[in-house]
Amino acid sequence: MIDPVVATRGDVLATARTQLDLAKLVLCDVDGCLVESDALCAGAAAFVARHGERLRLVTNNSTMTAAALSAYLGTLGLDVPAARCFLAGEMALAYTRDHYPGLRVLAVATLAIRRQAEALGLHLTDARPDVVVLCNDPMLDIERLQQVITAAHCGVPVIVANPDRWRPDRAGTPLIETGTLLAALRAAVPRATVTIVGKPSLEMFRRALEGVSPTDAVMVGDNRETDVAGAERLGITAIHIGRSREAIAPQLLDLMER
Amino acid sequence: MIDPVVATRGDVLATARTQLDLAKLVLCDVDGCLVESDALCAGAAAFVARHGERLRLVTNNSTMTAAALSAYLGTLGLDVPAARCFLAGEMALAYTRDHYPGLRVLAVATLAIRRQAEALGLHLTDARPDVVVLCNDPMLDIERLQQVITAAHCGVPVIVANPDRWRPDRAGTPLIETGTLLAALRAAVPRATVTIVGKPSLEMFRRALEGVSPTDAVMVGDNRETDVAGAERLGITAIHIGRSREAIAPQLLDLMER
Numbered sequence: 001m002i003d004p005v006v007a008t009r010g011d012v013l014a015t016a017r018t019q020l021d022l023a024k025l026v027l028c029d030v031d032g033c034l035v036e037s038d039a040l041c042a043g044a045a046a047f048v049a050r051h052g053e054r055l056r057l058v059t060n061n062s063t064m065t066a067a068a069l070s071a072y073l074g075t076l077g078l079d080v081p082a083a084r085c086f087l088a089g090e091m092a093l094a095y096t097r098d099h100y101p102g103l104r105v106l107a108v109a110t111l112a113i114r115r116q117a118e119a120l121g122l123h124l125t126d127a128r129p130d131v132v133v134l135c136n137d138p139m140l141d142i143e144r145l146q147q148v149i150t151a152a153h154c155g156v157p158v159i160v161a162n163p164d165r166w167r168p169d170r171a172g173t174p175l176i177e178t179g180t181l182l183a184a185l186r187a188a189v190p191r192a193t194v195t196i197v198g199k200p201s202l203e204m205f206r207r208a209l210e211g212v213s214p215t216d217a218v219m220v221g222d223n224r225e226t227d228v229a230g231a232e233r234l235g236i237t238a239i240h241i242g243r244s245r246e247a248i249a250p251q252l253l254d255l256m257e258r
Numbered sequence: 259m260i261d262p263v264v265a266t267r268g269d270v271l272a273t274a275r276t277q278l279d280l281a282k283l284v285l286c287d288v289d290g291c292l293v294e295s296d297a298l299c300a301g302a303a304a305f306v307a308r309h310g311e312r313l314r315l316v317t318n319n320s321t322m323t324a325a326a327l328s329a330y331l332g333t334l335g336l337d338v339p340a341a342r343c344f345l346a347g348e349m350a351l352a353y354t355r356d357h358y359p360g361l362r363v364l365a366v367a368t369l370a371i372r373r374q375a376e377a378l379g380l381h382l383t384d385a386r387p388d389v390v391v392l393c394n395d396p397m398l399d400i401e402r403l404q405q406v407i408t409a410a411h412c413g414v415p416v417i418v419a420n421p422d423r424w425r426p427d428r429a430g431t432p433l434i435e436t437g438t439l440l441a442a443l444r445a446a447v448p449r450a451t452v453t454i455v456g457k458p459s460l461e462m463f464r465r466a467l468e469g470v471s472p473t474d475a476v477m478v479g480d481n482r483e484t485d486v487a488g489a490e491r492l493g494i495t496a497i498h499i500g501r502s503r504e505a506i507a508p509q510l511l512d513l514m515e516r
Contacts, residue, residue, distance in 0.1 A: 137400070138400060138401075139399075139400070140399070140400045141397075141398070141399050141400070142395070142396060142397070142398045142399070142434060143396075145434065146433065146434055149424075149432060149434065149438075150431050150432075153431055153432055154431075165445040165446055166407075166445075166446045173408050173411055173412075174407060174408075174411055174446045174447060175404065175407075176400060176403065176404055176407060176442075176446060177446075179445060180407075180442045180445045180446045181442070182445075183441045183442055183444070183445030184434075184438045184439070184441055184442040184445075186441070187423040187424075187437060187438045187440075187441030187442075188423055188424045188432045188434060188438045189432060
């Protein structure tokens with residue numbers, strides 16, 4: 001990341017633009033970068049158009065499938081095929097399929113993600129699971145949360161889509177994310193066996209790189225802990241935008257040539 | 259508390275029995291001491307009979323009223339009038355009435371506790387509360403939890419019945435308690451304004467003392483953090499029983515004369 005203390009704001013933005021232009025692959029977060037409260041962020045359309053096929057979206061979204069995200073972005077005027085969308089929820093399913101083949105899975109997730117789980121061949125169950133997948137679920141009730149706690153207490157591993165504790169709506173109000181549910185789980189079962197799959201886990205970035213070297217990629221995101229730290233640990237240059245004081249610019253618009 | 263390292267187990271129990279006999283007031287926890295998984299713990303009936311009117315129950319229960327707890331204990335053969343039962347949930351309501359008179363209250367609580375709130379004159383609301391009361395609620399859904407998070411984010415104070423993260427069922431499985439919900443709240447809103455009312459808060463013990471000096475009272479409980487530490491901070495002698503290694507005996511039966 002560029003040090004905003006020793007460089008002027010103009011220098012920093014110019015360097016970021018050059019890095020974006022030179023990159024073989026541009027990774028970008030979705031919530032808070034491209035979209036907020038179901039509306040495009042300033043510069044999102046131009047950013048997506050500019051980077052075209054070099055662009056991959058890397059999001060801790062755990063409620064949608066890639067196909068649904070692509071379609072949703074389409075309704076907002078952004079053209080990003082599903083094959084270029086990498087989502088933490090889907091990745092948690094793939095991780096579970098790869099690491100716990102054939103076992104019974106309790107999935108805390110939206111109907112869309114549970115259907116996707118079945119499409120991937122996962123054997124979903126409500127009782128006595130061998131593994132738990134914890135995604136964000138706006139329909140979660142406390143009975144289901146208790147099932148997760150009971151399973152974790154019995155030593156069942158829990159695959160968590162992402163560690164985000166909240167995501168902001170447009171007014172900045174924190175909306176419950178998977179990490180809030182994880183905090184509840186850890187309060188009840190401190191010794192729970194937890195694997196986090198989404199950003200900042202390296203696996204998430206590795207999948208999105210798809211064979212491109214980390215040094216040939218740039219990640220743009222608004223979250224210091226998940227987007228920036230995660231990418232940099234893998235050697236990917238990170239560009240931090242958003243409301244945070246550490247961000248080099250408030251929005252994607254600032255990364256576009258004027 | 260008696261030091262179990264320098265005294266033999268027999269000495270320790272004899273001292274505890276003497277302390278109980280000499281006390282003007284015997285305070286006792288409910289879950290894990292008198293009752294577990296809807297059955298009496300060993301020695302509970304004899305303990306309640308022996309201490310009679312000197313006995314007060316001090317529990318972090320936030321789902322029942324004192325009247326309901328008294329009636330429930332009656333079904334198990336324990337005679338403890340409601341006036342001698344002090345519950346964290348009811349206390350959170352009383353605290354709210356005293357400190358936020360006339361304001362609109364969002365109560366996360368069972369129907370019984372919400373009815374009790376109305377009986378106390380609290381003005382319950384679902385939207386735009388001035389204060390939140392957070393009790394345990396087996397019917398809680400994520401939408402209601404989001405309402406709490408949104409309110410706390412907007413600076414609304416949250417009165418939490420107790421900090422217990424779980425309570426065990428008979429098999430030792432952790433069941434969700436108010437503290438699990440508090441952990442979720444704090445994950446989403448780290449700067450939430452939180453007041454905890456139940457044990458180990460001193461207010462809980464002060465109410466149960468009812469004018470008796472702390473040095474004339476003994477507290478029996480199975481939780482080091484809430485029962486023992488809370489009582490001792492107020493100068494009440496605490497007798498720690500239960501499964502913990504620090505406990506002087508597994509159950510109330512061991513505190514009775516043979």
